[in-house]
Amino acid sequence: MNEKRVSQQLRSFERLLNAYDEGKEPLSRFLTLFFKENRQMGSTDRRTLSRWIYNYFRLGKALPDLSVLERLVIAEYLCAAESDVVALLNPVLNHTITARVDEKLRLIADRFSFKIHDVFPLIAHVSADLDQLPFLKSMFRQPKLFVRIHPGAEQLFLACLERNQISYERIDQRSLALENGTKIDQYRELRGTYEVQDRSSQQTGVFFEAKPNEKWWDACAASGGKSLLLMQTYPDVNLLVSDVRSSILRNLDERFEQASIRHYRRKIIDLTKDPTVILGDETFDGIILDAPCSGSGTWGRTPEMMQQFDDRKLQSFSQLQRTILRNTVHHLKVNKPLIYITCSVYKEENEEQVAFTESLGLQVEKMTLLKGYENRADTMFVARLIKNPI
Numbered sequence: 001m002n003e004k005r006v007s008q009q010l011r012s013f014e015r016l017l018n019a020y021d022e023g024k025e026p027l028s029r030f031l032t033l034f035f036k037e038n039r040q041m042g043s044t045d046r047r048t049l050s051r052w053i054y055n056y057f058r059l060g061k062a063l064p065d066l067s068v069l070e071r072l073v074i075a076e077y078l079c080a081a082e083s084d085v086v087a088l089l090n091p092v093l094n095h096t097i098t099a100r101v102d103e104k105l106r107l108i109a110d111r112f113s114f115k116i117h118d119v120f121p122l123i124a125h126v127s128a129d130l131d132q133l134p135f136l137k138s139m140f141r142q143p144k145l146f147v148r149i150h151p152g153a154e155q156l157f158l159a160c161l162e163r164n165q166i167s168y169e170r171i172d173q174r175s176l177a178l179e180n181g182t183k184i185d186q187y188r189e190l191r192g193t194y195e196v197q198d199r200s201s202q203q204t205g206v207f208f209e210a211k212p213n214e215k216w217w218d219a220c221a222a223s224g225g226k227s228l229l230l231m232q233t234y235p236d237v238n239l240l241v242s243d244v245r246s247s248i249l250r251n252l253d254e255r256f257e258q259a260s261i262r263h264y265r266r267k268i269i270d271l272t273k274d275p276t277v278i279l280g281d282e283t284f285d286g287i288i289l290d291a292p293c294s295g296s297g298t299w300g301r302t303p304e305m306m307q308q309f310d311d312r313k314l315q316s317f318s319q320l321q322r323t324i325l326r327n328t329v330h331h332l333k334v335n336k337p338l339i340y341i342t343c344s345v346y347k348e349e350n351e352e353q354v355a356f357t358e359s360l361g362l363q364v365e366k367m368t369l370l371k372g373y374e375n376r377a378d379t380m381f382v383a384r385l386i387k388n389p390i
Contacts (some may be wrong), residue, residue: 006084009045013052014068020053021305027053027304055079058139060119060306063112074112078104079138101137120299121309126345127381129369135345138373142180143300145376146199149174150259151232153193160187175202177376192258197225199377200297200343200370205229207339207366207384212236214285217330219271224252226288226341231261240284242269271324276333283333291321293342293349297372297379318348322356329360332387338362340383345369350381362390 020030031053035046055075056068063071073090076083077097087094096107108114116136117123123132149157154174161176162167163188169177177199184190208230210216214237218227221241231239240263243249249266256264269275294317299305325340332338340357342349353366367383 001084001087003088006088009048009052010069010085012041012102013049013072014046016049016053017056017068022304022308026302027057028302045080051080052076052085054142054303055140055238057085057303057307058119058205060139060303061121062118063114063118066112068196070253074108074114078108086240093270101140105137111268116118120307121345122297122311122314124182125314125347127347127350127369129371130345130379131371131373135371135373135379138376139303139306141300141376143198143372144169144376145178146171146182146202147176147178147184147194148197148229149176150192156308157190157193160190171199172273175199192260195225195228195259195336197229198298198372198380199375200372200380201378203370204339204341204380204382205233207337207382208286208288209337209384210237210286213238214284215283216240216288216332217242217284218288218290219269220290220292220324221252221266222290224255226290227252227264228255228259228261230288231264232259240262241266242271242275244268244270252314271327272320273327275327279331283331285336286332287328287332287338288341289324289328289338290341291324291349291353293317293344294346295343296345297343297381299375301378314346314348317344318353321349321353325353325357325360329357329362329387334387334389336387337365338385338387340385342381343378344381345379354383354385357385361390362386363388 016034019034020027031050035041052072054074058079059071059075063074069089073086073093076086077093081098083097086097096104105116119136119139126132166178166182171177194202204226210230216230216237217240217243219244221227224241227239227241230237241252246268249268267278267280294309294314295305329338340353344350354367362385365384365386370380370382372379
Protein backbone atom coordinates (compact mmCIF):
# COMPACT_ATOMS: atom_id res chain seq x y z
CA MET A 1 0.00 0.00 0.00
CA ASN A 2 1.23 3.49 -0.93
CA GLU A 3 0.10 5.57 2.06
CA LYS A 4 0.83 8.86 0.34
CA ARG A 5 -1.32 7.91 -2.64
CA VAL A 6 -4.18 6.64 -0.45
CA SER A 7 -4.10 9.91 1.53
CA GLN A 8 -4.28 11.85 -1.72
CA GLN A 9 -7.22 9.70 -2.89
CA LEU A 10 -9.00 10.37 0.40
CA ARG A 11 -8.70 14.12 -0.15
CA SER A 12 -10.12 13.65 -3.65
CA PHE A 13 -12.93 11.53 -2.23
CA GLU A 14 -13.98 14.26 0.20
CA ARG A 15 -13.92 16.80 -2.63
CA LEU A 16 -15.95 14.45 -4.80
CA LEU A 17 -18.54 13.86 -2.09
CA ASN A 18 -18.87 17.56 -1.31
CA ALA A 19 -19.43 18.32 -5.00
CA TYR A 20 -22.22 15.80 -5.42
CA ASP A 21 -25.75 17.13 -5.08
CA GLU A 22 -27.75 13.99 -4.30
CA GLY A 23 -31.08 15.36 -5.44
CA LYS A 24 -29.86 16.80 -8.71
CA GLU A 25 -28.67 13.87 -10.82
CA PRO A 26 -27.81 10.16 -10.67
CA LEU A 27 -24.42 9.37 -9.22
CA SER A 28 -23.26 7.61 -12.40
CA ARG A 29 -23.85 10.71 -14.51
CA PHE A 30 -22.20 12.96 -11.93
CA LEU A 31 -19.09 10.78 -11.85
CA THR A 32 -18.79 10.87 -15.63
CA LEU A 33 -18.88 14.67 -15.63
CA PHE A 34 -16.61 14.98 -12.57
CA PHE A 35 -13.88 12.82 -14.09
CA LYS A 36 -14.22 14.63 -17.40
CA GLU A 37 -13.50 17.89 -15.58
CA ASN A 38 -10.60 16.30 -13.66
CA ARG A 39 -8.66 14.61 -16.43
CA GLN A 40 -5.49 14.63 -14.33
CA MET A 41 -6.89 11.64 -12.42
CA GLY A 42 -5.62 8.34 -13.74
CA SER A 43 -7.78 5.31 -14.43
CA THR A 44 -6.80 3.66 -11.14
CA ASP A 45 -7.81 6.72 -9.15
CA ARG A 46 -11.11 6.93 -11.02
CA ARG A 47 -11.92 3.28 -10.31
CA THR A 48 -10.96 3.65 -6.64
CA LEU A 49 -13.00 6.82 -6.10
CA SER A 50 -16.01 5.34 -7.91
CA ARG A 51 -15.90 2.25 -5.71
CA TRP A 52 -15.49 4.27 -2.54
CA ILE A 53 -18.41 6.60 -3.18
CA TYR A 54 -20.77 3.81 -4.22
CA ASN A 55 -19.82 1.81 -1.13
CA TYR A 56 -20.15 4.92 1.02
CA PHE A 57 -23.77 5.35 -0.07
CA ARG A 58 -24.46 1.66 0.63
CA LEU A 59 -24.54 2.56 4.32
CA GLY A 60 -27.76 4.41 3.55
CA LYS A 61 -29.05 6.23 6.62
CA ALA A 62 -27.02 4.24 9.14
CA LEU A 63 -24.44 5.83 11.47
CA PRO A 64 -25.27 9.45 10.57
CA ASP A 65 -23.24 10.88 13.47
CA LEU A 66 -19.92 9.48 12.32
CA SER A 67 -17.52 11.49 10.18
CA VAL A 68 -17.33 11.00 6.43
CA LEU A 69 -14.08 9.04 6.64
CA GLU A 70 -15.35 6.85 9.49
CA ARG A 71 -18.42 5.98 7.44
CA LEU A 72 -16.25 5.28 4.40
CA VAL A 73 -14.07 2.88 6.41
CA ILE A 74 -17.12 0.95 7.66
CA ALA A 75 -18.68 0.89 4.18
CA GLU A 76 -15.48 -0.42 2.61
CA TYR A 77 -15.14 -2.98 5.39
CA LEU A 78 -18.64 -4.32 4.77
CA CYS A 79 -18.46 -4.26 0.97
CA ALA A 80 -14.92 -5.40 0.19
CA ALA A 81 -12.53 -8.22 1.04
CA GLU A 82 -9.53 -5.92 0.63
CA SER A 83 -9.30 -2.15 1.08
CA ASP A 84 -6.35 0.22 1.39
CA VAL A 85 -8.51 2.79 3.15
CA VAL A 86 -9.48 0.31 5.88
CA ALA A 87 -5.86 -0.83 6.20
CA LEU A 88 -4.68 2.77 6.59
CA LEU A 89 -7.37 4.23 8.84
CA ASN A 90 -8.48 1.23 10.92
CA PRO A 91 -5.89 -1.58 11.01
CA VAL A 92 -7.87 -3.39 13.73
CA LEU A 93 -10.90 -3.77 11.45
CA ASN A 94 -8.64 -4.70 8.57
CA HIS A 95 -7.65 -7.92 10.39
CA THR A 96 -11.17 -9.30 9.79
CA ILE A 97 -11.96 -7.76 6.39
CA THR A 98 -11.97 -11.18 4.72
CA ALA A 99 -14.61 -12.53 7.13
CA ARG A 100 -18.14 -13.41 6.03
CA VAL A 101 -20.57 -10.50 5.92
CA ASP A 102 -22.55 -11.85 8.89
CA GLU A 103 -19.44 -11.78 11.06
CA LYS A 104 -18.56 -8.28 9.84
CA LEU A 105 -22.03 -7.04 10.67
CA ARG A 106 -21.74 -8.48 14.18
CA LEU A 107 -18.37 -6.78 14.76
CA ILE A 108 -19.62 -3.43 13.45
CA ALA A 109 -22.72 -3.68 15.60
CA ASP A 110 -20.59 -4.30 18.70
CA ARG A 111 -18.06 -1.54 18.05
CA PHE A 112 -20.17 1.19 16.48
CA SER A 113 -23.77 0.41 17.57
CA PHE A 114 -24.53 -0.25 13.90
CA LYS A 115 -28.08 -1.44 13.15
CA ILE A 116 -28.59 -2.94 9.72
CA HIS A 117 -32.26 -1.90 9.66
CA ASP A 118 -31.12 1.74 9.74
CA VAL A 119 -29.55 1.33 6.30
CA PHE A 120 -32.76 1.23 4.27
CA PRO A 121 -35.26 4.11 4.52
CA LEU A 122 -38.81 3.33 5.69
CA ILE A 123 -38.00 -0.33 6.27
CA ALA A 124 -41.30 -0.70 8.19
CA HIS A 125 -43.13 -0.02 4.90
CA VAL A 126 -41.69 -2.86 2.83
CA SER A 127 -43.90 -5.64 1.48
CA ALA A 128 -44.69 -8.45 3.91
CA ASP A 129 -43.22 -11.03 1.49
CA LEU A 130 -39.79 -9.37 1.62
CA ASP A 131 -37.20 -11.27 3.68
CA GLN A 132 -35.71 -8.21 5.34
CA LEU A 133 -32.31 -9.45 6.52
CA PRO A 134 -31.21 -11.08 3.22
CA PHE A 135 -32.53 -8.04 1.36
CA LEU A 136 -30.62 -5.60 3.58
CA LYS A 137 -27.41 -7.62 3.30
CA SER A 138 -27.75 -7.51 -0.49
CA MET A 139 -27.32 -3.73 -0.31
CA PHE A 140 -23.61 -4.27 0.36
CA ARG A 141 -22.98 -6.00 -2.97
CA GLN A 142 -23.41 -4.73 -6.50
CA PRO A 143 -26.05 -6.67 -8.50
CA LYS A 144 -24.99 -8.61 -11.56
CA LEU A 145 -25.35 -7.56 -15.19
CA PHE A 146 -28.13 -9.49 -16.92
CA VAL A 147 -28.63 -9.78 -20.67
CA ARG A 148 -31.36 -11.29 -22.82
CA ILE A 149 -30.13 -12.58 -26.18
CA HIS A 150 -32.30 -11.94 -29.23
CA PRO A 151 -33.90 -15.04 -30.77
CA GLY A 152 -31.53 -16.73 -33.19
CA ALA A 153 -28.38 -14.97 -31.88
CA GLU A 154 -27.61 -17.38 -29.04
CA GLN A 155 -24.76 -19.26 -30.74
CA LEU A 156 -23.02 -16.10 -31.97
CA PHE A 157 -23.32 -14.41 -28.57
CA LEU A 158 -21.99 -17.32 -26.52
CA ALA A 159 -19.16 -17.95 -28.97
CA CYS A 160 -18.02 -14.34 -28.58
CA LEU A 161 -18.05 -14.57 -24.77
CA GLU A 162 -16.09 -17.82 -24.76
CA ARG A 163 -13.59 -16.59 -27.33
CA ASN A 164 -12.88 -13.53 -25.18
CA GLN A 165 -12.85 -15.59 -21.95
CA ILE A 166 -15.77 -13.73 -20.40
CA SER A 167 -17.33 -15.75 -17.60
CA TYR A 168 -21.11 -15.99 -17.45
CA GLU A 169 -23.94 -17.89 -15.80
CA ARG A 170 -26.66 -19.41 -17.98
CA ILE A 171 -30.11 -18.55 -16.56
CA ASP A 172 -32.10 -20.08 -19.41
CA GLN A 173 -31.78 -20.45 -23.17
CA ARG A 174 -31.53 -16.72 -23.86
CA SER A 175 -30.78 -15.16 -20.47
CA LEU A 176 -27.31 -14.76 -18.97
CA ALA A 177 -25.78 -13.24 -15.83
CA LEU A 178 -22.37 -11.57 -15.99
CA GLU A 179 -20.34 -9.71 -13.42
CA ASN A 180 -21.28 -6.06 -13.20
CA GLY A 181 -18.91 -3.92 -15.23
CA THR A 182 -18.43 -6.52 -17.98
CA LYS A 183 -18.02 -4.43 -21.13
CA ILE A 184 -19.79 -6.50 -23.74
CA ASP A 185 -20.66 -3.35 -25.68
CA GLN A 186 -17.06 -3.20 -26.93
CA TYR A 187 -17.65 -6.20 -29.23
CA ARG A 188 -19.07 -4.91 -32.49
CA GLU A 189 -20.24 -8.34 -33.59
CA LEU A 190 -22.71 -8.37 -30.67
CA ARG A 191 -24.45 -5.12 -31.53
CA GLY A 192 -28.15 -5.65 -32.04
CA THR A 193 -28.04 -9.22 -30.69
CA TYR A 194 -29.01 -8.65 -27.05
CA GLU A 195 -30.73 -6.43 -24.51
CA VAL A 196 -29.42 -5.47 -21.11
CA GLN A 197 -32.36 -6.32 -18.88
CA ASP A 198 -32.41 -7.32 -15.24
CA ARG A 199 -33.35 -10.89 -14.39
CA SER A 200 -36.47 -9.87 -12.46
CA SER A 201 -37.55 -7.58 -15.28
CA GLN A 202 -37.31 -10.52 -17.68
CA GLN A 203 -39.42 -12.62 -15.33
CA THR A 204 -42.34 -10.18 -15.56
CA GLY A 205 -42.91 -11.51 -19.09
CA VAL A 206 -44.38 -14.70 -17.61
CA PHE A 207 -47.39 -12.59 -16.62
CA PHE A 208 -48.15 -11.29 -20.16
CA GLU A 209 -49.80 -14.39 -21.69
CA ALA A 210 -50.65 -12.54 -24.91
CA LYS A 211 -52.39 -14.13 -27.90
CA PRO A 212 -51.74 -13.67 -31.64
CA ASN A 213 -53.17 -10.50 -33.19
CA GLU A 214 -54.18 -9.02 -29.85
CA LYS A 215 -53.86 -5.27 -29.31
CA TRP A 216 -51.56 -4.36 -26.44
CA TRP A 217 -50.56 -1.03 -24.95
CA ASP A 218 -47.32 -0.44 -23.08
CA ALA A 219 -48.55 2.66 -21.30
CA CYS A 220 -45.33 3.80 -19.59
CA ALA A 221 -42.94 2.37 -22.12
CA ALA A 222 -39.83 4.46 -21.33
CA SER A 223 -37.01 3.06 -23.48
CA GLY A 224 -39.01 -0.07 -24.27
CA GLY A 225 -37.57 -2.94 -22.25
CA LYS A 226 -40.94 -4.55 -21.50
CA SER A 227 -42.20 -3.84 -25.02
CA LEU A 228 -39.21 -5.63 -26.53
CA LEU A 229 -39.78 -8.55 -24.19
CA LEU A 230 -43.44 -8.69 -25.25
CA MET A 231 -42.72 -8.47 -28.98
CA GLN A 232 -39.90 -11.01 -28.96
CA THR A 233 -42.05 -13.45 -27.02
CA TYR A 234 -45.31 -12.75 -28.87
CA PRO A 235 -44.27 -11.37 -32.31
CA ASP A 236 -47.84 -11.30 -33.67
CA VAL A 237 -49.11 -8.77 -31.12
CA ASN A 238 -50.24 -5.34 -32.35
CA LEU A 239 -48.46 -2.91 -30.06
CA LEU A 240 -48.92 0.71 -29.02
CA VAL A 241 -46.17 2.26 -26.92
CA SER A 242 -46.50 5.56 -25.12
CA ASP A 243 -44.60 7.80 -22.76
CA VAL A 244 -44.77 11.43 -21.75
CA ARG A 245 -41.15 12.06 -22.83
CA SER A 246 -40.46 12.32 -26.55
CA SER A 247 -36.69 11.89 -26.05
CA ILE A 248 -37.27 8.55 -24.30
CA LEU A 249 -39.46 7.37 -27.19
CA ARG A 250 -36.67 8.24 -29.62
CA ASN A 251 -34.41 5.91 -27.65
CA LEU A 252 -37.14 3.28 -27.90
CA ASP A 253 -37.22 3.70 -31.66
CA GLU A 254 -33.48 3.06 -31.84
CA ARG A 255 -33.72 -0.06 -29.69
CA PHE A 256 -36.63 -1.40 -31.74
CA GLU A 257 -34.74 -0.79 -34.98
CA GLN A 258 -31.68 -2.67 -33.68
CA ALA A 259 -33.97 -5.54 -32.68
CA SER A 260 -35.63 -5.50 -36.15
CA ILE A 261 -39.05 -4.67 -34.69
CA ARG A 262 -40.85 -2.28 -37.02
CA HIS A 263 -44.57 -2.99 -36.67
CA TYR A 264 -45.73 -0.86 -33.76
CA ARG A 265 -47.32 2.49 -33.06
CA ARG A 266 -46.16 5.11 -30.61
CA LYS A 267 -47.76 8.16 -29.05
CA ILE A 268 -46.76 10.82 -26.53
CA ILE A 269 -49.30 10.51 -23.71
CA ASP A 270 -49.34 12.17 -20.30
CA LEU A 271 -51.08 9.63 -18.09
CA THR A 272 -51.61 12.12 -15.28
CA LYS A 273 -54.36 13.41 -17.60
CA ASP A 274 -57.24 11.63 -19.31
CA PRO A 275 -55.73 9.80 -22.33
CA THR A 276 -59.14 9.59 -24.02
CA VAL A 277 -58.32 12.92 -25.66
CA ILE A 278 -55.63 11.07 -27.65
CA LEU A 279 -56.90 7.48 -27.71
CA GLY A 280 -60.61 8.20 -28.10
CA ASP A 281 -62.58 5.04 -27.32
CA GLU A 282 -59.77 2.67 -28.33
CA THR A 283 -59.49 -0.37 -26.08
CA PHE A 284 -56.83 -3.04 -25.69
CA ASP A 285 -56.57 -6.77 -25.06
CA GLY A 286 -53.72 -6.15 -22.65
CA ILE A 287 -52.04 -3.21 -20.95
CA ILE A 288 -48.54 -3.19 -19.47
CA LEU A 289 -48.25 -0.55 -16.78
CA ASP A 290 -44.64 -0.37 -15.58
CA ALA A 291 -45.57 2.41 -13.20
CA PRO A 292 -43.33 5.29 -12.10
CA CYS A 293 -42.14 4.35 -8.63
CA SER A 294 -39.52 4.86 -5.95
CA GLY A 295 -37.19 2.39 -7.65
CA SER A 296 -36.37 1.04 -4.19
CA GLY A 297 -35.89 -2.49 -5.52
CA THR A 298 -32.99 -1.22 -7.64
CA TRP A 299 -31.12 0.73 -4.96
CA GLY A 300 -28.44 -1.94 -4.90
CA ARG A 301 -27.39 -0.38 -8.23
CA THR A 302 -28.11 3.23 -7.21
CA PRO A 303 -27.46 3.33 -3.44
CA GLU A 304 -27.27 7.12 -3.42
CA MET A 305 -31.08 7.12 -3.64
CA MET A 306 -31.39 5.81 -0.09
CA GLN A 307 -30.02 9.03 1.37
CA GLN A 308 -32.70 11.26 -0.09
CA PHE A 309 -35.86 9.15 0.21
CA ASP A 310 -38.56 9.85 2.77
CA ASP A 311 -42.25 9.28 3.53
CA ARG A 312 -43.31 12.35 1.58
CA LYS A 313 -41.77 10.96 -1.62
CA LEU A 314 -43.32 7.55 -1.03
CA GLN A 315 -46.79 9.05 -0.69
CA SER A 316 -46.22 11.14 -3.81
CA PHE A 317 -45.42 8.05 -5.87
CA SER A 318 -48.42 6.23 -4.45
CA GLN A 319 -50.80 9.01 -5.46
CA LEU A 320 -49.22 9.26 -8.92
CA GLN A 321 -49.67 5.51 -9.48
CA ARG A 322 -53.35 5.69 -8.52
CA THR A 323 -53.91 8.56 -10.94
CA ILE A 324 -52.28 6.60 -13.76
CA LEU A 325 -54.25 3.45 -12.93
CA ARG A 326 -57.53 5.38 -13.06
CA ASN A 327 -56.61 6.87 -16.42
CA THR A 328 -55.54 3.62 -18.09
CA VAL A 329 -58.17 1.14 -16.96
CA HIS A 330 -60.89 2.76 -19.11
CA HIS A 331 -58.98 1.56 -22.19
CA LEU A 332 -58.81 -2.09 -21.12
CA LYS A 333 -61.30 -4.57 -22.58
CA VAL A 334 -63.48 -6.59 -20.22
CA ASN A 335 -61.97 -9.90 -19.05
CA LYS A 336 -58.52 -8.78 -20.25
CA PRO A 337 -55.33 -8.22 -18.22
CA LEU A 338 -53.56 -5.15 -16.95
CA ILE A 339 -50.00 -6.09 -15.96
CA TYR A 340 -49.02 -3.81 -13.08
CA ILE A 341 -45.25 -3.65 -12.48
CA THR A 342 -43.01 -1.70 -10.12
CA CYS A 343 -39.34 -1.95 -9.19
CA SER A 344 -40.31 -1.11 -5.61
CA VAL A 345 -40.27 -3.04 -2.35
CA TYR A 346 -42.80 -0.79 -0.57
CA LYS A 347 -46.29 -2.12 0.13
CA GLU A 348 -47.83 1.30 -0.63
CA GLU A 349 -46.63 0.91 -4.24
CA ASN A 350 -47.39 -2.80 -4.50
CA GLU A 351 -50.01 -4.76 -2.55
CA GLU A 352 -51.91 -1.66 -1.47
CA GLN A 353 -52.20 -0.52 -5.09
CA VAL A 354 -53.53 -3.94 -6.10
CA ALA A 355 -56.16 -3.63 -3.37
CA PHE A 356 -57.01 -0.14 -4.64
CA THR A 357 -57.66 -1.44 -8.18
CA GLU A 358 -60.69 -3.37 -6.92
CA SER A 359 -62.47 0.00 -6.83
CA LEU A 360 -61.59 0.37 -10.53
CA GLY A 361 -63.21 -2.94 -11.48
CA LEU A 362 -60.06 -5.03 -11.54
CA GLN A 363 -59.57 -8.40 -9.90
CA VAL A 364 -56.18 -9.89 -9.10
CA GLU A 365 -55.46 -13.13 -10.92
CA LYS A 366 -51.94 -13.50 -9.57
CA MET A 367 -49.21 -11.34 -8.11
CA THR A 368 -45.73 -11.80 -6.68
CA LEU A 369 -42.69 -10.06 -5.31
CA LEU A 370 -39.75 -11.04 -7.50
CA LYS A 371 -36.99 -11.45 -4.89
CA GLY A 372 -34.01 -10.34 -6.90
CA TYR A 373 -31.85 -10.13 -3.79
CA GLU A 374 -31.69 -13.94 -3.86
CA ASN A 375 -29.95 -13.80 -7.27
CA ARG A 376 -27.97 -10.53 -7.14
CA ALA A 377 -30.71 -8.93 -9.22
CA ASP A 378 -33.27 -6.16 -8.74
CA THR A 379 -36.35 -6.81 -6.64
CA MET A 380 -39.63 -6.10 -8.43
CA PHE A 381 -43.37 -6.51 -8.01
CA VAL A 382 -45.78 -7.74 -10.69
CA ALA A 383 -49.51 -8.39 -10.70
CA ARG A 384 -51.86 -9.63 -13.42
CA LEU A 385 -55.19 -7.85 -12.92
CA ILE A 386 -58.33 -8.78 -14.89
CA LYS A 387 -61.08 -6.28 -15.72
CA ASN A 388 -64.47 -7.42 -14.47
CA PRO A 389 -67.64 -7.14 -16.56
CA ILE A 390 -69.69 -4.11 -15.62
